[in-house]
Amino acid sequence: MGGLLEWKVRAPDKPMKDRLYFDGLKANVIDTGLCSRCLTCACICPVDGIRVVDDKVDFPDREERCRDCGACIRVCPRFDYRPKYGMGDYLEFTAARSKRFSGQDGGMVTEIMISAIEMGMIDRGLFVGRDERWRPQVFHLHDSSQLEVGTLSGTKYTFATVLKELKKAVLLTRNGVGVVGTPCIVSGVRKLQMEFPLFRDRVRLVIGLFCTENFHYDELMSFLEKKGIKPEMLIKTDITKGRFIATMVDGEVKFKVKELEEILPSGCSVCTDFTAVESDVSVGSVGSEPGFSTVVVRGKSAEEVIAYIREKGYAEFGEGDPGQLDFLIDYKVGRFYVKTKDDKD
Amino acid sequence: MRKVVAPDYTVFEHVKRHVEAVKTAIREAIIPESVTCSYPKERRKMPASFRGYLIFDPDRCISCFGCAFICPANAIRMKEAEDGRYYPTIDYGKCIFCHFCLDSCPEGALKPTKIHDVAYRDLDRMLTLTEEMIEPPEIIREDKRYVEYVIDGRDLHLRRVDGEDELLVDLPPPSKVERIASCIDPESCTGCRICEEVCEHGVIRSSVEEDGVRMVIDSERCTGCGLCVKECSMRVLRLVRR
Numbered sequence: 001m002g003g004l005l006e007w008k009v010r011a012p013d014k015p016m017k018d019r020l021y022f023d024g025l026k027a028n029v030i031d032t033g034l035c036s037r038c039l040t041c042a043c044i045c046p047v048d049g050i051r052v053v054d055d056k057v058d059f060p061d062r063e064e065r066c067r068d069c070g071a072c073i074r075v076c077p078r079f080d081y082r083p084k085y086g087m088g089d090y091l092e093f094t095a096a097r098s099k100r101f102s103g104q105d106g107g108m109v110t111e112i113m114i115s116a117i118e119m120g121m122i123d124r125g126l127f128v129g130r131d132e133r134w135r136p137q138v139f140h141l142h143d144s145s146q147l148e149v150g151t152l153s154g155t156k157y158t159f160a161t162v163l164k165e166l167k168k169a170v171l172l173t174r175n176g177v178g179v180v181g182t183p184c185i186v187s188g189v190r191k192l193q194m195e196f197p198l199f200r201d202r203v204r205l206v207i208g209l210f211c212t213e214n215f216h217y218d219e220l221m222s223f224l225e226k227k228g229i230k231p232e233m234l235i236k237t238d239i240t241k242g243r244f245i246a247t248m249v250d251g252e253v254k255f256k257v258k259e260l261e262e263i264l265p266s267g268c269s270v271c272t273d274f275t276a277v278e279s280d281v282s283v284g285s286v287g288s289e290p291g292f293s294t295v296v297v298r299g300k301s302a303e304e305v306i307a308y309i310r311e312k313g314y315a316e317f318g319e320g321d322p323g324q325l326d327f328l329i330d331y332k333v334g335r336f337y338v339k340t341k342d343d344k345d
Numbered sequence: 346m347r348k349v350v351a352p353d354y355t356v357f358e359h360v361k362r363h364v365e366a367v368k369t370a371i372r373e374a375i376i377p378e379s380v381t382c383s384y385p386k387e388r389r390k391m392p393a394s395f396r397g398y399l400i401f402d403p404d405r406c407i408s409c410f411g412c413a414f415i416c417p418a419n420a421i422r423m424k425e426a427e428d429g430r431y432y433p434t435i436d437y438g439k440c441i442f443c444h445f446c447l448d449s450c451p452e453g454a455l456k457p458t459k460i461h462d463v464a465y466r467d468l469d470r471m472l473t474l475t476e477e478m479i480e481p482p483e484i485i486r487e488d489k490r491y492v493e494y495v496i497d498g499r500d501l502h503l504r505r506v507d508g509e510d511e512l513l514v515d516l517p518p519p520s521k522v523e524r525i526a527s528c529i530d531p532e533s534c535t536g537c538r539i540c541e542e543v544c545e546h547g548v549i550r551s552s553v554e555e556d557g558v559r560m561v562i563d564s565e566r567c568t569g570c571g572l573c574v575k576e577c578s579m580r581v582l583r584l585v586r587r
Contacts, residue, residue, distance in 0.1 A: 003527025004528045005525075005527060005562045007559075007560050008560070011536060011557040046539060046578040047539070047578075048578070067539060069538070071535040071536070198581070
């Protein structure tokens with residue numbers, strides 16, 4: 001394989017003259033509350049210095065360690081932010097229930113990822129699991145036997161460091177990598193792919209999740225504890241019809257989602273993307289009957305996986321109704337306008 | 346299949362061979378000729394490529410970890426020195442004397458010796474620290490002559506030569522495939538310039554231009570040590586044949 005002895009790297013414009021690129025990112029994105037905590041910047045940082053400090057993305061020792069390459073600013077989906085909204089383009093809107101795996105609703109995220117691994121499209125998928133205190137942990141999924149731990153599926157409603165693991169996965173992979181994430185993570189992956197061919201070639205499947213908001217772990221847990229919910233006793237969390245439902249070992253606790261607004265992260269309040277419009281396939285619960293996952297196929301790679309699942313008969317397909325999503329799409333856009341109006345006042 | 350039979354000697358040949366045998370027996374009874382050398386009074390002369398105890402030159406080491414990675418016995422550990430760099434330590438309790446470390450060293454920092462007789466009081470002391478590897482180990486030499494094996498016709502003979510065999514050798518570093526660092530995916534380069542910082546020979550240079558960073562590898566001076574390849578966070582550098 002040949003190579004180059006001389007090459008050029010494009011450097012982005014500096015947002016703050018005579019300061020580090022990260023200072024510019026901090027001033028424009030993190031301190032203004034636009035940051036979605038997707039950690040795309042941490043994924044690309046060549047010295048691996050960007051991390052989460054007190055629920056905020058930071059690079060504490062940047063004066064000593066930062067190489068000032070500007071990669072963080074090149075990949076940040078919220079720098080030069082162009083909000084996405086609506087349903088986005090799709091090839092197929094359907095509902096499905098996996099016959100092999102159980103999950104939040106139809107277990108379709110697991111099904112799509114495992115099927116893609118079986119097809120040889122990817123050799124690892126990045127999943128978010130949790131420990132017994134519901135702290136999110138990133139897993140590299142290679143085959144279905146790893147699912148026996150049982151904590152990979154199900155919604156966690158807390159930020160995970162998926163993208164921090166993505167570079168490792170991309171450098172280790174032989175075939176390709178699959179990622180599951182919220183719309184902000186999907187946008188981060190797309191921006192990484194736009195800027196760096198390494199990710200363009202090796203991230204083959206991006207599964208987006210329907211998302212209204214996500215919470216910081218500590219804030220959500222102290223909120224739940226105020227409601228009398230102990231994380232050790234929790235089995236499943238879900239948001240259905242405007243209510244947060246926490247299923248515990250000894251019963252259920254329900255409360256209105258509106259109450260969670262007091263701990264809503266600012267990065268989520270400026271997000272208008274409910275359906276992860278940039279993903280290869282979006283999966284969520286709204287838009288299909290209970291027990292089914294809504295599957296919105298957008299990309300060629302996802303179309304192949306769904307065709308494979310149909311051919312093998314791994315899932316039962318039903319009817320999806322795109323109209324049911326309109327309310328939440330409008331809700332997120334509306335929240336964005338309220339937020340920006342407040343800022344102006 | 347061929348049957349082995351006794352040679353068909355004449356009477357004269359039989360007598361000649363018996364006389365030779367008696368002569369050898371008398372000679373061996375008076376001055377025995379052994380084929381073993383009486384160590385430690387004498388030492389066998391080893392070839393210059395003998396794989397013995399290793400000595401180490403920290404000035405040449407570039408902390409590339411190549412020796413530690415290649416060691417099949419996991420005998421080499423890199424230890425942080427006061428100058429913040431990492432140098433090898435060798436556990437001779439594990440070392441199998443394959444000298445892969447020496448062959449893989451891009452800078453010739455590890456050197457071979459013919460020393461094979463080093464004793465340790467206990468297992469812990471077999472872990473040889475970097476400082477102890479710089480000088481050859483102290484050995485008490487009782488040998489006044491060295492021994493060479495000579496093959497004379499079909500016989501192996503032993504020749505004793507007066508004088509000491511030099512145990513330190515000055516071999517040129519082993520020849521290897523000439524490789525240089527090269528960028529295989531310039532678009533994925535972040536421009537962090539860590540490669541420039543780690544390069545020991547100043548081969549990789551960057552210059553900041555108006556709209557970006559220009560990176561240049563001086564192929565003439567690149568030694569192919571692979572430090573930059575190891576440190577590149579995006580793995581866009583690779584060693585290629587020169």
